[in-house]
Amino acid sequence: MKDGLHQDRAGSTFKALRSLLPVLVILALxxxxxxxxxxxxxxxxxxxxxxxxxxxxxxxxxxxxxxxxSMGHAALVGVGAYAAAILARDFxxxxxxxxxxxxxxxxxxxxxxxxxxxxxxxHHFVIMTFAFGQLLAIVLxxxxxxxxxxxxxxxxxxxTLFGADMSDLTxxxxxxxxxxxxxxxASWAIINSSYGRTLRAIxxxxxxxxxxxxxxxxxxxxxxxxxxxxxxxxxxxxxYFLGHISPSQFSSFPSIYLALMVMIGGAxxxxxxxxxxxxxxxxxxxxxxxxxxxxxxxxxxxIAVIMLLPDGLIGGIVRALRAVLSGKPKQETEQRNAAExxx
Amino acid sequence: MSPILAISGLSKxxxxxxxxxxxxxxxxxxEILGVVGPNGSGKTTLFNVVTGVHRPSxxxxxxxxxxxxxxxxxxISRAGIGYTFQQAxxxxxxxxxxxxxxxxxxxxxxxxxxxxxxxxxxxDFVGLSAVTNxxxxxxxxxxxxxxxxxxxxxxxxxxxxxDEPAAGxxxxxxxxxxxxxxxxxxxxxxxxxxxxxxxxxxxxxxxLAVLDFGSKIADGPxxxxxxxxxxxxxxxxxxL
Numbered sequence: 001m002k003d004g005l006h007q008d009r010a011g012s013t014f015k016a017l018r019s020l021l022p023v024l025v026i027l028a029l030x031x032x033x034x035x036x037x038x039x040x041x042x043x044x045x046x047x048x049x050x051x052x053x054x055x056x057x058x059x060x061x062x063x064x065x066x067x068x069x070s071m072g073h074a075a076l077v078g079v080g081a082y083a084a085a086i087l088a089r090d091f092x093x094x095x096x097x098x099x100x101x102x103x104x105x106x107x108x109x110x111x112x113x114x115x116x117x118x119x120x121x122x123h124h125f126v127i128m129t130f131a132f133g134q135l136l137a138i139v140l141x142x143x144x145x146x147x148x149x150x151x152x153x154x155x156x157x158x159x160t161l162f163g164a165d166m167s168d169l170t171x172x173x174x175x176x177x178x179x180x181x182x183x184x185x186a187s188w189a190i191i192n193s194s195y196g197r198t199l200r201a202i203x204x205x206x207x208x209x210x211x212x213x214x215x216x217x218x219x220x221x222x223x224x225x226x227x228x229x230x231x232x233x234x235x236x237x238x239x240y241f242l243g244h245i246s247p248s249q250f251s252s253f254p255s256i257y258l259a260l261m262v263m264i265g266g267a268x269x270x271x272x273x274x275x276x277x278x279x280x281x282x283x284x285x286x287x288x289x290x291x292x293x294x295x296x297x298x299x300x301x302x303i304a305v306i307m308l309l310p311d312g313l314i315g316g317i318v319r320a321l322r323a324v325l326s327g328k329p330k331q332e333t334e335q336r337n338a339a340e341x342x343x
Numbered sequence: 344m345s346p347i348l349a350i351s352g353l354s355k356x357x358x359x360x361x362x363x364x365x366x367x368x369x370x371x372x373x374e375i376l377g378v379v380g381p382n383g384s385g386k387t388t389l390f391n392v393v394t395g396v397h398r399p400s401x402x403x404x405x406x407x408x409x410x411x412x413x414x415x416x417x418x419i420s421r422a423g424i425g426y427t428f429q430q431a432x433x434x435x436x437x438x439x440x441x442x443x444x445x446x447x448x449x450x451x452x453x454x455x456x457x458x459x460x461x462x463x464x465x466x467d468f469v470g471l472s473a474v475t476n477x478x479x480x481x482x483x484x485x486x487x488x489x490x491x492x493x494x495x496x497x498x499x500x501x502x503x504x505x506d507e508p509a510a511g512x513x514x515x516x517x518x519x520x521x522x523x524x525x526x527x528x529x530x531x532x533x534x535x536x537x538x539x540x541x542x543x544x545x546x547x548x549x550x551l552a553v554l555d556f557g558s559k560i561a562d563g564p565x566x567x568x569x570x571x572x573x574x575x576x577x578x579x580x581x582x583l
Contacts, residue, residue: 194448201445204434211394211428212498213420213449 016192023184023270031177034170043169049281050176051237056262056273057183058230061190063259064267066223067203072113072129073258075136076228078250079106080235082140085153085245095159098236106232107225114224118217133252140247152246155239176237180274183230188270190226199223260302266312275314345408347372347502347533348393348424353402354557355385355392362388364557365402370502375524375534377548377565379541381577385557386537390506394426395419406453406502421451425500425532429507432491435480439471442479442490446497454499458530462497469493469523485516492523496532503527505536509543521546541569553577 033046059073080102087093087101117128140147147153159166159175166175190196198219201209206216239245257280265276284294309316346369355363363385370376380386391397393404395416404412411422420426433442443462459465466472469489474482479490488508495503505524509517524547527534536547544551544565551568553561555577561568568574 197441197445197448200437200441201434204436205431207416207428208431208434208494209445210416211420211426211431212446212494213417213451214445215415215417 016188019192019270020185020188023188023274024181026271026274027177027181027184031174034173040169043173045281045285047169047173047176047241048238049277050173050180051234051241052258052261052281053180053273053277054176054183054237055231055234055258056265056277057180057187058227058234059258059262060267060273061187061199061230062223062227063262064269064272065191065196065199065203066220068118068220068223069126069259070129070224070227071126071252071255071259072131072133072136073227073231074250074252074254075129075133076106076110076231077235077238077254077258078136078140078245078247079109079228080232081239081245081250082147082153082235083232084236084239085155086146088155088157089153094157095236095240099233102236103229103232106228106235108228110225110228110231111221114221118220118224130252130255133250133255137247137251140250148246150247152244152249154244156243157240159240172241176241179233179237183233184270184274186230187273191270257298260298264298264301264305264313266309266315268311269314269318271314272312276312279313345372346370347407348535349405350389350393351403351405353389353392353404354400355388355397356400361557363392363399366554366557366559368552368559368562370533370535372533373528373531374550375528375536375548377544377551378535378537378554379539379544379551380554381539383556384554386539386554387506388557389554390426390504390537393419394424394504417449418451420498420500421449421453423451423453423455423499423501424504425495425498425502426504427491427495427506427508429510432487433479433482433494435478437479439466439477439479439482439490440475443493443497446494447499450499453501455501455531457499459496465493465497468496470519485512485519488512488516488520489523492520500532502533502535505534505538507538507540508536509538509540517543545569 034043055073055077059070063069083102083105084095084098087098093101113129113132117125117132120128141150143149159172161175164171166172198209198214201212201214202216202219210216261276261280262273263276264279265274266272280298283289283297284291287297289297305312311319348370350366350368353363353366353368354361366385366389368378378386378389388397392399395414395418398413402412403410406422406424409422411419411424414422434445437445440462443465447462459468463472463475466475469492471486471489471493474486479487482490488511492508508524509520512520521543524534524536536544538544548565550563551561551565552559553568553574560577561571561574
C-alpha cells in the first residue's frame with residue numbers, strides 16, 4: 001500500500017515535470033535566436049511579446065486555474081511600470097530593487113481592487129476590473145507632475161547585471177527570455193501544487209469547494225494578488241525597455257488584448273500564455289497587417305477560439321494530434337461529457 | 344451522553360415567509376438520524392442554515408458544545424461537519440483522484456482521526472477504485488453520488504449531513520449507498536439524513552424527526568413516528 005502510494009507520487013511528479021519540458025525546450029530555442037543576427041525590429045517586437053507573456057502567466061493563474069476573467073490586467077502592469085519610474089525618479093531606486101517593490105505595489109493594488117470586486121460574481125467582476133482599469137488611466141492622466149499627466153514619465157536608468165550593461169537589445173532580449181522562463185516555472189509550480197488544486201476546485205464549483213473547507217472568497221482575492229505579482233514584474237521590464245510610459249498603455253484596450261492573448265493561447269495550459277503572446281505580437285508582422293486590419297483579425301480569432309477551441313490554440317492542436325494518433329476522434333466523447341456537465 | 348449537535352429554537356424567515364419556526368433537534372453521538380417532511384416543510388432550509396449557506400433569523404446551533412451558529416460554509420466544514428448537496432456532487436472537470444485529494448487538503452481543527460489514510464483507501468471504501476484515473480465528469484450518476492460522499496468523508500467529519508443522498512439512484516445503487524452509510528457510525532461518524540424517501544429512511548434510521556411548515560411535529564423511534572396519526576395526516580395526506 002505504502003509503496004503503491006510512493007509510486008503514485010513519483011509518477012505524478014514525473015508527469016508534472018514532463019508537462020513543463022516542452023515550454024523549457026521552446027524557450028531554450030528562443031534564447032538561441034540572437035545567434036542568427038536578427039534585426040533590431042525583430043528583437044524589439046520579441047522583447048515586447050516576452051514582457052506580455054510574463055503578465056500572461058499571471059493572468060493564466062487567475063483565468064485558467066481560478067476561472068476569474070480580468071479585463072484590467074494591463075492596469076496592474078501599469079502600476080508596476082509607474083512604481084518603477086517613480087521610485088527611480090524620487091528615490092534613485094534601480095532596476096533590481098524596483099522589481100520586488102513594483103511586484104508588491106501591483107499585488108497591493110490587486111488586493112484593493114479585488115476585495116470589493118470579488119464580492120460580486122462572474123460577469124460583474126469583469127466589468128469592475130474594466131472600470132478600475134479606466135479609472136487608473138484617468139488618475140494617471142490627472143496626476144499632474146507626479147505621474148507626468150497624459151505625457152507620462154521618462155525612465156533613463158541603466159540596467160546592469162554583474163557589472164554588465166543590459167540595455168543593449170540582444171542582452172535585454174536574453175534577460176526577458178530568462179524572466180519568461182522564471183514566470184513559466186512559477187506558474188507551473190502553482191498549477192501542480194495543492195494551492196493550484198484549490199484554485200481549480202473554485203473554478204469548477206464554488207459551492208462544493210466551500211463545503212470542503214476552502215475559503216473561496218479569500219482564495220479568489222489571493223489568485224488576483226498572485227496575478228498582480230506577475231503583472232508588476234512585467235511592468236518594470238516594460239518601463240525600463242521603453243524608457244517612457246504613458247497612461248494610455250495601461251487603459252482598458254491593452255487589458256482586452258491581454259485577455260485575448262491568453263484565450264487564444266489557451267489559459268489552462270502551461271504553453272498557452274507563451275503561444276498567445278508570441279502569436280498576437282507577430283501575427284500582424286507576418287501577415288503584414290495595419291493596426292485596423294489586425295484588430296479585425298484578433299476579433300475573428302477570439303470568436304473562433306471561443307466557439308471552436310475552448311482550451312485555446314495549443315489545446316486544440318494537442319487534441320487534434322491525439323485524435324490523429326489514436327485514430328479515433330475524441331471529440332464525440334468530450335462533447336457528450338460537456339453536455340452531461342451542463343446537465 | 345451529550346448530543347453531537349444540538350439545535351435549539353432555530354428559525355429562518357425569507358421576507359414574510361417563515362421557513363423554519365423555532366426548531367429544536369438533537370443528533371446523538373453515533374446515531375443515524377432521519378429528518379423527513381413533505382416538500383416545503385423546511386428540510387432543506389434546516390440543512391442550509393446549519394451548514395452556513397443561510398444565516399438563521401434566530402436560535403442556536405451547538406456542535407460538540409461549541410456555538411457554530413452563523414459560521415460560513417467553509418468554517419462549518421473545518422469545524423468537523425461534512426455535508427453533501429443534492430446538486431453539486433463533484434468537480435466534473437477534474438480527475439477522480441484529484442477530487443478526493445482536494446477534499447482532504449483543507450481539514451480544519453475539527454477533523455477527527457482518519458479511518459481512510461489515503462485518497463485511494465477512501466475510493467476503495469466507496470467502491471470507486473476502478474475509476475481513479477477518470478475525469479469525474481464522465482462517471483455515471485450513481486458513481487458521482489458515491490464520489491460526493493467520498494469528498495465529504497475526506498474532510499474527516501465527526502458529523503455528516505446528507506441532503507437527499509439517494510435522489511436519482513436506482514434500487515441497486517441505493518442499497519450500496521445504504522450499506523456504506525450504515526458503516527459510518529462504526530468509524531466514529533454520526534449521520535443526519537434529510538430526505539422524503541420513506542423507504543430509504545426505514546432502511547437507514549432508527550430515529551426520525553418530522554418537519555411540517557417549518558416546525559417539528561414528531562421525533563422518536565422510526566416505528567413510533569411512522570404510526571403517529573399526526574405524521575400520517577400531514578406527511579401522507581391521511582391515507583395509508
